């Protein structure tokens with residue numbers, strides 16, 4: 001039985017997170033061989049399906065450690081800024097810890113699934129007139145001034161929990177991938193994976209390191225462009241971030257691993273989003289497809305080494321933001337076919353008639 005991230009990887013985690021463990025069974029997510037992506041790229045591609053965590057995104061890995069640490073310090077209230085998934089996760093783990101949770105989200109830019117989760121878990125959700133970056137500045141000031149713990153990925157306990165995904169990839173594959181690809185927003189996750197891979201190598205579990213390939217949405221690609229975006233814009237609202245908190249660490253992961261951080265367009269993100277659900281069988285939210293979009297883009301440019309072992313993290317479940325399964329970027333509806341209840345109409349509609 002899987003016992004959650006802290007108990008499975010306690011020896012690699014700080015002592016203060018293992019004293020008062022708050023867990024919802026996070027981690028132990030599937031590593032799925034993506035045959036269609038292997039065909040399209042000429043590599044051996046696996047997906048680390050992080051939508052299979054308790055609240056449907058990778059954020060739960062860092063929330064178990066951050067909330068356990070907060071509980072150990074006797075905190076009664078937590079706060080976070082979020083594009084949605086951090087708030088869903090913070091709300092669930094705060095509830096599990098018996099704490100109150102305040103979340104600051106950008107006005108009108110949070111996917112319905114995530115909003116419903118934060119509210120269902122009883123978080124106090126404030127829609128801030130501003131973008132995610134404004135929310136993060138406010139959340140940090142609030143935690144400095146009032147007795148509330150900040151559980152954003154600027155909190156190192158978050159990174160500690162999230163690095164366990166790298167351990168799981170190695171434990172499942174039995175080796176290190178040549179390349180690890182994933183979306184980059186606030187850049188905590190690329191930082192965490194790189195830390196995890198390095199710690200396994202330092203511990204002698206592995207003898208190599210992957211190249212880190214991070215992908216930002218073109219309209220929200222400060223690390224790619226080398227300057228903050230005051231008005232980040234993308235339909236991938238989870239990564240609609242203009243000034244990543246872990247910017248420097250993300251560049252270190254890119255440089256030290258000999259990897260890249262590049263941009264993909266909303267069209268490329270949605271095309272990958274649809275390919276993953278329609279041709280691989282894994283339904284993810286749009287931002288989560290940015291890594292796959294980037295690998296496909298580099299494959300088209302002849303930049304994916306033949307037969308390379310590639311793991312792509314898909315970060316959140318498709319149910320978080322199902323709207324994009326029902327409409328195209330051009331706005332046309334994808335509607336279920338309506339038929340009368342007789343078997344002939346049904347057979348005809350199915351092309352059997």
Ligand SMILES: Cc1ncc(COP(=O)(O)O)c(/C=C/C(=O)C(=O)O)c1O
Pocket residue numbers: 057081082083084085086087153183184185186187188189190238239285287288315316
């Ligand atoms: C589905 C999904 N995919 C990718 C990212 C980017 O990860 P980072 O580069 O570590 O930020 C996020 C991030 C979400 C938040 O930042 C938040 O929830 O506040 C996400 O929800």
